[in-house]
Amino acid sequence: MNGITDLLAERFEEHRGHLRAVAYRMLGSLTEAEDAVQEAWLRLGRGDAEEIRNLGGWLTTVVGRVCLDMLRSRTARREEPMDDTFVPDPVVRPLGATDPEKEVLEADSVGLALLVVLQTLEPAERLAFVLHDMFAVPFDDIAAIVERSPAATRQLASRARRRVQGAGPSADPDLGRQRQVVDAWLAATRGGDFEALLALLHPDAALRADAGVLVRGVGGSKAVSGARTVAEQASMFSHLAAHARPVLVNGAVGLVTAPGGRPVSVTAFTVADGLITGLYILADPERLARLDLPAPAD
Numbered sequence: 191m192n193g194i195t196d197l198l199a200e201r202f203e204e205h206r207g208h209l210r211a212v213a214y215r216m217l218g219s220l221t222e223a224e225d226a227v228q229e230a231w232l233r234l235g236r237g238d239a240e241e242i243r244n245l246g247g248w249l250t251t252v253v254g255r256v257c258l259d260m261l262r263s264r265t266a267r268r269e270e271p272m273d274d275t276f277v278p279d280p281v282v283r284p285l286g287a288t289d290p291e292k293e294v295l296e297a298d299s300v301g302l303a304l305l306v307v308l309q310t311l312e313p314a315e316r317l318a319f320v321l322h323d324m325f326a327v328p329f330d331d332i333a334a335i336v337e338r339s340p341a342a343t344r345q346l347a348s349r350a351r352r353r354v355q356g357a358g359p360s361a362d363p364d365l366g367r368q369r370q371v372v373d374a375w376l377a378a379t380r381g382g383d384f385e386a387l388l389a390l391l392h393p394d395a396a397l398r399a400d401a402g403v404l405v406r407g408v409g410g411s412k413a414v415s416g417a418r419t420v421a422e423q424a425s426m427f428s429h430l431a432a433h434a435r436p437v438l439v440n441g442a443v444g445l446v447t448a449p450g451g452r453p454v455s456v457t458a459f460t461v462a463d464g465l466i467t468g469l470y471i472l473a474d475p476e477r478l479a480r481l482d483l484p485a486p487a488d
Contacts, residue, residue, distance in 0.1 A: 198239050202231055205246050208325075209253050211300075215320045216257035218278030218305045221480060226256045247331070254321055255335050261313035274413030277400035277472045278305040280439045280456050282446060284484045285369075300324075301440050302458040302470045306398065307357045311350050318343050319350035359462040361442065368443040371461045372436055376445065379424055379431040387424055391417035392465040399423075402474030420469065430454065437484060446483060453478050 209230060213223035230252045242248045280302060308316050314336045321327035321335075333343040362368060371390060378386035396415040414423055433449040439458040447455045456478070460468035472478065 195235075198234065201245055202234060202249070205249050208246070209249055212250060212253050212320065212325060213257055214279075214281075215300055215305070215308070215324060216254070216316060217260060218309055220279045220281070222260060226253050226260065229256045247327075250321070250325065250327060251331060251335060254317055254327075254332070258313055258317050258335060261316065265313065275398060275400050275411035276306075276309060277398055277470050278302060278309065279477065279481065280444070280458060280470075280472055281441075282444075282456055282481065282483050283438050285436055285438055285443070301361060301442055301460070303357070303361065303460045303468055304354065305440075306470065307354050308350075311353060314338070315346045315350040315353075318346035319354070322347045323351060359467060361460045361467075362462055362464075365443060367464070368459070368461050369436065371464060371466060372443045372445065372459055375424075375459070375466065376431060376434060376436070379428050379434075382425065382428050384421055384425055387421040388417055390466055391420055392462070392467045393417050395420045395465070395467055395469070397423055397469045397471070399471040400474055402476055424469075448483075453481075453483050456481070456483070 206227060209227045210223050213226040214220060217223055217226065230249050233252055234249065239245075308320070311319065317336060318329075318332050321332050322329060329340040329343045329347070332347075333340045336343055336346065338346070375387070375390050377383075378390065394415065395417050396413070397420045398413045399411055401411045412423070414420060430447050430449060433454075434445045434447040434457075436443055437446045437456075438444065439456060442458065442461075444459055445455075445457040446453055447457070454475075455471050455473040457472075458470040459466055460470075
């Protein structure tokens with residue numbers, strides 16, 4: 191029995207990275223993604239693994255079903271405010287570092303901007319889009335999870351796709367160009383150069399800051415748009431800019447701000463055509479404490 195269990199665990203581990211990637215895109219939460227993967231392992235242990243011909247496909251389907259249930263439960267209990275200030279968990283690593291497991295999570299298809307858009311979708315729409323468009327799961331398989339016909343499931347993915355495509359301009363994938371813009375932003379913030387900040391922002395730039403439910407006042411959660419308003423918000427925190435260092439946030443250049451070595455925020459940028467179109471700031475102390483944040487390099 192132990193031999194069979196060990197072999198099953200080994201086969202499961204081969205799929206863990208893929209399953210975490212699916213769950214993270216579905217839930218936008220690293221902790222909940224781990225919970226979903228663990229639930230898939232438990233269900234595998236309770237079933238007849240020898241009867242499963244395609245383990246990867248079976249596990250992907252199970253994780254998808256678990257995530258769908260979690261999204262529906264989350265919505266029903268209203269535990270997660272579906273407002274304009276929510277920022278999903280970021281995946282953060284040092285610039286230039288190589289971490290294959292995290293690279294699976296932070297591929298260019300899972301930037302924070304996309305996760306924010308996915309957060310606005312209905313649970314079934316999100317499942318159909320994530321499984322089909324991101325992981326090429328056939329609609330017939332997804333239909334069994336959402337309990338709809340393949341044609342109806344295809345429509346779910348199509349609606350979600352239109353929402354994603356209409357969310358804004360595509361981000362520049364070049365890390366070098368991203369770094370130039372983020373470095374310029376950091377220099378302007380540190381120098382208190384308001385005009386330089388304005389020059390780096392797209393006229394319709396938007397800022398979304400999630401400070402959690404316990405933080406009030408100036409440093410609280412907010413969502414603003416328009417270059418001047420965003421620049422004004424950034425200027426209010428110029429005193430912290432000296433403690434900000436570039437990192438990779440979901441595969442793109444971002445910032446971790448950590449005065450005295452204590453992280454107070456993670457900022458992701460969306461850069462298009464040399465301008466910042468979006469800033470996503472996680473400043474929730476509880477959620478920051480749960481993240482695996484690297485020590486920012488000097």
